[in-house]
Amino acid sequence: SQTIHQWPATLVQPVGSPLSLECTVEGTSNPNLYWYRQAAGRGLQLLFYSVGIGQISSEVPQNLSASRPQDRQFILSSKKLLLSDSGFYLCAWSLDTQYFGPGTRLTVL
Amino acid sequence: GESVGLHLPTLSVQEGDNSIINCAYSNSASDYFIWYKQESGKGPQFIIDIRSNMDKRQGQRVTVLLNKTVKHLSLQIAATQPGDSAVYFCAENNQAGTALIFGKGTTLSVSS
Numbered sequence: 001s002q003t004i005h006q007w008p009a010t011l012v013q014p015v016g017s018p019l020s021l022e023c024t025v026e027g028t029s030n031p032n033l034y035w036y037r038q039a040a041g042r043g044l045q046l047l048f049y050s051v052g053i054g055q056i057s058s059e060v061p062q063n064l065s066a067s068r069p070q071d072r073q074f075i076l077s078s079k080k081l082l083l084s085d086s087g088f089y090l091c092a093w094s095l096d097t098q099y100f101g102p103g104t105r106l107t108v109l
Numbered sequence: 110g111e112s113v114g115l116h117l118p119t120l121s122v123q124e125g126d127n128s129i130i131n132c133a134y135s136n137s138a139s140d141y142f143i144w145y146k147q148e149s150g151k152g153p154q155f156i157i158d159i160r161s162n163m164d165k166r167q168g169q170r171v172t173v174l175l176n177k178t179v180k181h182l183s184l185q186i187a188a189t190q191p192g193d194s195a196v197y198f199c200a201e202n203n204q205a206g207t208a209l210i211f212g213k214g215t216t217l218s219v220s221s
Contacts, residue, residue: 009148020204034208042200042214043115043198043211043212043213043214044153044211045209046209046210048192049207049208056208059208092151094151097143097155097158098143098200098209099155099160100145100152100153100154102151102152103150103151103152105150107114
């Protein structure tokens with residue numbers, strides 16, 4: 001069966017610091033991969049999606065970036081975090097239906 | 110533009126009642142819809158999906174109804190239990206078919 005992992009589970013970072021969130025998927029090949037952000041009490045905002053290694057599409061302009069160095073690895077990064085980057089970050093994979101990881105709670109102070 | 114919304118932000122029911130959560134979508138070209146359940150601090154969990162060639166689909170204690178004429182989607186939960194308390198999101202595929210568009214969510218509260 002397929003599983004999706006995200007780490008870290010929680011993260012507190014100062015403004016201006018870099019960020020690296022990692023997502024890995026097991027049990028499937030060549031999935032579509034997604035990064036979403038969810039602000040407190042709100043819906044999910046799609047940030048990036050990838051249909052293959054090195055192929056990244058950005059949905060919203062921001063100071064975040066994404067990379068897919070391996071088929072089942074998706075990384076969300078930032079060089080300098082902003083206060084507004086705080087939120088719950090979710091990775092998802094799909095071949096058809098989307099399945100979500102457990103999420104990373106990011107607090108930028 | 111594309112958007113998915115839910116009629117009510119909150120729904121409170123008694124244990125054992127049936128719950129109905131509604132969703133309206135705007136993209137008449139959408140052909141795939143999903144309901145997710147999200148518990149506090151966790152990622153959304155897939156509940157049930159439906160394609161546009163169907164009007165109804167049933168799972169374990171859940172039924173999804175799709176009315177393409179009025180672009181309306183609903184999730185029915187039978188014999189609601191306290192463990193069903195969560196935020197429920199509907200989602201539709203975007204115009205390119207590459208990602209999902211989510212509504213804002215309905216918070217279901219089940220009291221014993």
